[in-house]
Amino acid sequence: MRLGMVIDLYKCIGCRTCAVVCKQVNSQPPGTWWNRVFTPGSQHHQVAPRQTGRLKMSFLPVSCQMCDNPACERVCPVGATYTDEQGVVLVDLERCIGCRYCMSACPYGVRQFNWEDPKQAKEKAGYAKGYTYGYPFPQRDKKGRLVYTPNRPKGITEKCTFCVQYTSKGELPMCVQACPAGARHFGDLDDPNSTVGRLIRERETIRLLEELGTSPKVYYLSPNKPE
Amino acid sequence: MVKGGFKLTRRRFLQGAAAGGLMAGTGIFYRGKQGTAWSQEELRPKEVKFVRSVCSPNCTSACGIKAMVVDGQIKTLTPTNDYPEPEYGPRGCLRGLSFLNLMYGPDRLEKPMIRVGERGKGEFREVTWEEALDYTAEKLKEVAAKYGPDSIGFSFQVGGTGHVQKGAWIALSTMAGWTLLHPYDLNGDLPMFFPQTFGVQTEELEPIEWLNSRYTAVFGSNVMVTRLIDADLLNQSRVKGAKLVVFDPVYSATAAKADEWIRLKPSGDAALALCMARVIIEEELYDRDFIITYTDLPLLIRLDNGKRLKAEDVTGLSKPDIPDYREAYVAYNGEFLTVHPEQLDLPLNVKLFGQWEAPLKDGTTVPVKTAFQLLQEQLKEITPDYVEEETGVSWDTAVRLAREMAAAKPLHVIYGASNYQWYHGDLKGRALSLLPVLTGNIGKPGAGISTYAGQYRVRMDVKDWWFPATPKWTPWLYFLHGPTKEMVAPYPKNGLKGFVFGWHNPFDQHNMANRLREMAGNGELEFIVAMDFQRTTSCDWADVVFPAAGWYEKTELVTTPLHPYMQLQQPAVAPLGERKSELWMAREIAKRLDPGFEAHFFPGNDEQTAAEKAVDLILRTGGPPTAGITLERLKKGPVRMWSEGPNNRQVPFYEQFAHKKPFPPLSRPAALPATAQFVKSGRIEFYKDEDPFLRLGEELPVHKPPFAESEYRLLPEAKGKYTFAYITRNSLYRVHSTHSNNIWMNELEDGKAKVFLNPDDAAAKGIKEGDLVEVYNARGLVKGYAVLDPGMSRQMIVFEQGWWARYLKDTSYNSLTYPFIKPTHEVYFVPGMWAPNTAWNECLVDVRKAGEAV
Structure with a gap:
């Protein structure tokens, strides 16, 4: 089984709901975004790029690309970043030493570093005393590695887990559940009958920076209207 | 795995979670491998419940939201997908799903x-x-x-x-x-054309009906942002073969998702719509039976005073027994006929064009023409040069689009609030209404005209x-x-x-x-x-x-x-x-x-x-x-709730169309007589004969350029001095001003209010990308950071409404606007249904780099 995601850029309206719900349920502190949505070619989101000829604009959500050949995993000196048996690239939060090699190695810029204690960061932002948001229970993998917990400590690196706290219970990642445009699909890439398997087979797809050999498991469908 | 006498009970947690369904993980005990302070939280038992509530900030989407409550605090807000039509799910957007930032944020009031x-x-x-x-x-x-x-x-x-x-x-x-x-x-x-034309407060096609449209013409509505929850239905309608055309001075997210974007001059909509109406009438692309049955266009207008000819004044005709809020008018099919205002049953041989002498009971005669005849004559003024000058759209393009719209059924027009919040917003709406009405696209699935602004309806x-x-x-x-x-x-x-x-x-x-x-x-x-x-x-x-x-x-x-x-x-x-x-x-x-x-x-x-x-x-x-x-x-x-359309769908005017009930349908909480007086003929009215309409030359839909009757009348020297149209649109990151102080929304736009303008206009003003600029007029001033947007038309500024003054260096974007009151909005008064309406965008300004001398 190889879990992957297909994002349909024809359907994507650039609303950033995925980015926000990701931030919320994953308890990301101020300034941290595991998932972002861009307007390619433009400095400002939902502003057309300045180019000659007809105006064109599309939107591109980017989070961890869940590479089959993840550069972040290769450079991790302590084995904190690993790929689980379903192909999901995860960080053992208790093993991470915060060296940030992975952040330099990742060509997608999706890894985030906790520069300060997230609880303090939230308090500084003015949330009610003692309040923190996000899925409140920790998640460990089969070997007991801590792969999700709210308020990860200062000094470690974190990123999208395909919402391991939800997927381990049979739910879809929250960005997929929440996408109002139905642009996100999630499932087993190896299963030809899965939606993701079918879309990759039937539709033209691209993967980001494929030439680097990272072999992402996040696929994108063209922003053009399907024929 | 044992540490400190505690057994790691991951399996028990998983079993518990499975048994409890979803994430109901009560009684969980955990121990971090490293025993760090931050993993000690795992030890505490937690009580979990889920509550379904509704997000309700006047964005109109009314999304069900699921709150996960743990130990008396809401931990997550996630979308619901429990509507009987799966097309309506999931509901909950970036704003609603980050409401926790407001609820538990620093601006909560605590005490009186x-x-x-x-x-x-x-x-x-x-x-x-x-x-x-x-x-x-x-x-x-x-x-x-x-x-x-x-x-x-x-x-x-x-x-x-x-x-x-x-x-x-x-x-x-x-x-x-x-x-x-x-x-x-x-x-x-309040889109004043709705009461003026259809006698209702406002009516809207529900979004799932967009899938039934074959052609959606969007005039100045940014559906992909302001109705983002349902916007996917427009994308889906295109996959099903419908055409989506966006008319807008700005290349918006919605324009980017359309088959075609037509760059239209600000407030040029009426000129374009009237041009299309001219094509539809001249090329006889209209639905004759529909017009005779449901509209006032066959009714006779007196040429001596511009009023509709009343049956009670005509020799041989009499006023039937009708309520006070109705009037019986006259049509002609070889002889003069009383048009009963509560029966949509005119014979189909009624003349749509022509001029006659009507014999009056006082022994005189009066020359009369049909409203349709007058409309056709008036539309002759909409010439190719005029259209190109007023709209920026070429005649050929306008003609092509008119033919396309007339041929595609069902046709749905979306007329956005940013576009009708102008002094002549009512005229634009009346002109745009001609497109679906002349082509018979009213009261049918996937058809009509909708505005989608505000959660006003009772x-x-x-x-x-x-x-x-x-x-x-x-x-x-x-x-x-x-x-x-x-x-x-x-x-x-x-x-x-x-x-x-x-x-x-x-x-x-x-x-x-x-x-x-x-x-x-x-x-x-x-x-x-x-x-x-x-x-x-x-x-x-x-x-x-x-x-x-x-x-x-x-x-x-x-x-x-x-x-x-x-x-x-x-x-x-x-x-x-x-x-x-x-x-x-x-x-x-x-x-x-x-x-x-x-x-x-x-x-x-x-x-x-x-x-x-x-x-x-x-x-x-x-x-x-x-x-x-x-x-x-x-x-x-x-x-x-019950809806009148087929399959219990919300299809406006379905009962009028299918069961020939007179216009208007009820607009709650007003009683029917209050709103029925708006359309006394019981029909869709394009000819308004109340005095203010006649005095202003607005008895039929016309195009009037912006600012002439508003800004230039208020302050004649504004002409030439303030040359930028100032448009305040809705932001992706707020619902009006709600979420202005939402920390994540502010992170997504770098905490900066933006002033969007065309790069050539910016160059002419010496403004560079990211400059702090001041938008000002004689009334006020607002500050923001320049965004040079190639999708903006010339001589316009877009500012995204909703920023609290504290984010604008204590300026307010509403200090520039003015409460213009249009006399046609004062003909009747029914609260929220026929009343003077705020014209936010009827506003001229200039722009300069902040700190430059006036």
Whole structure:
């Protein structure tokens, strides 16, 4: 089984709901975004790029690309970043030493570093005393590695887990559940009958920076209207 | 794995979670491998519950939201997908799903406050509820005694977002004799062409019907941003073969998703629509039978006075027995016929074109023409040069699009609020209505014209809860502008001296915010009461501030005009601290004003029980729309209300079309006679013969360029001095001003308010990307950071509305606007249905780099 995601850029309206719900349920502190949505070619989101000829604009959500050949995993000196048996690239939060090699190695810029204690960061932002948001229970993998917990400590690196706290219970990642445009699909890439398997087979797809050999498991469908 | 005597019980957690369904993980014990402080949390048992509530900020989407509550705190807000039509799920957007930032954020009000410093300075002392309520009731009594109770104005936001809590204050206002200010025209969301043309407040096709359209023409609506939850249905309609064309001066996210984007000059819509109507008429692409049966275009117009010919004046004809709010007019099919206003049954051989001499009972004759004839003659003025000059669209393109629209059925026109919030917004809407009406695209699935702005609609009878006494209303614009000579709306004898507001931010976010501040500053307003769940920028102008319970802390009944689902806001957590629901506040004030008032508010019940009883009352007395709907059903999830269209779909005017019922359908809470007088013929009216229309040359839809009758009349030197149209559109990151202080929304736009302008205009002004700029006119000034956007047309500025002044270096974007009142909006007065409407975008400005000399 190889879990992957297909994002349909024809359907994507650039609303950033995925980015926000990701931030919320994953308890990301101020300034941290595991998932972002861009307007390619433009400095400002939902502003057309300045180019000659007809105006064109599309939107591109980017989070961890869940590479089959993840550069972040290769450079991790302590084995904190690993790929689980379903192909999901995860960080053992208790093993991470915060060296940030992975952040330099990742060509997608999706890894985030906790520069300060997230609880303090939230308090500084003015949330009610003692309040923190996000899925409140920790998640460990089969070997007991801590792969999700709210308020990860200062000094470690974190990123999208395909919402391991939800997927381990049979739910879809929250960005997929929440996408109002139905642009996100999630499932087993190896299963030809899965939606993701079918879309990759039937539709033209691209993967980001494929030439680097990272072999992402996040696929994108063209922003053009399907024929 | 054993550490410190604890066994790692991951398996037990997983089993527990599976047994409990979803994530109901109670009684979990964990131990971090490293035993770090941050993993100790895992040890604590936690109680979990899920509550379905509704997001209701007047964006119209009315999304069900699932709150996960752990130990009395909401931890996550996630979308719902429990609507019977899967197309409507999932619901919940970036704003609604980050509401926790407001609910638990730094701007929550905690305690009642009474002002100690100057108004506007925000200096208060915290007081007990008892003191706040006694003080408020005393001051309100004082104002009422001095100036009359109608000198106290109550201003609120649209009723659909919450019938129970707002209804409590509306009820109190009616009992106390205060004046109500209707939010729909205050917001500028009332599209005046709707009452003028169709006799209704507004009607909308529900989004799932977009899938049935074959052609969607969007005029200045940014559906992909402002209706983002349902926007995917437009994408899907294209996959099904429909065409999506966006007419807009700005290349928006919606334009980017269209088959075709037509760059249209600001406020050029009427010229373009009339050009298309000309093509449709000249090429006989119209639906003749539809026009004869459902519109006023076959009716005869007297050429001597411009009025419709009445049957009672014509020899041999008489006025049938009809209600006072109707009139019987005349058509011609070889002989003169009485047109019965309650029967849509004109013979199909009625002439659409022609001129005749009508014999009158006084022995004279009068020359008459059909309205259609007059329209056709008038459209001859819409020449190719005129169209290109006024719209920027080539004649060939306009002709091609007119033919496409006439050929595609069903055709749906979406006419956005940013586009009708202009002085001549009504004319544009009347002109655009010609497209679906001439082609017979009314009352059918996937067809029509919709505006989609505001959660204004009252979908059921609410009299028993809202109006225990007769309400008094006056339009907001008179409050700012002062009464006019022609006004027919009542206005309090002594003006407004007391001001009670909730659910909005009027001192910062409404038309001419500076005028309101002035009235507070100079004491013209003698007493000001604010209620809100957050300390908005308007609270600083109040004399007393009530801290309200927010969503997820109270019970509320929600509907929207967009889709026909009735839903319940349910408390997920108890109101924190001293916050109270608005119903509770209304009850406390009521009993202090008059002990007899309290009985209306379910005394003796706690605030949640009282709210549930109010819901129950509305459901029991709501009339046919609430038949069979109970509180218990609503607690479980969304309940579809009855709609008139096929398959219980919300298809406007379906009953008029299918069952030939006269126009208009009922617009609640008004009684039918109140709105039926707007279209006395009982038909779709394009010819308006009330005097102000005739005087202004607007008896038929015409194009009038912007600013001539507004800005240039108000300030002649503005012409040439202020040459940029100033358009305030909705932002992706806010719902009006709600979420202005949402930390994540601000992170997503770098915490900067932006001023969008065309790169060539910027170059001409010496403005570079990211510069802090000032947009200004003779009335005011606002600051923001320049974004050079190639999708912007020339000579226009776009500012995204909703920023609180504190994010704008204490400037306000509403200091630039003006409360223009158009005489055609004053012909009748029915609150929120025919009333002077705020024209936010009728505003000229200039722009400069901040700090440059004037």
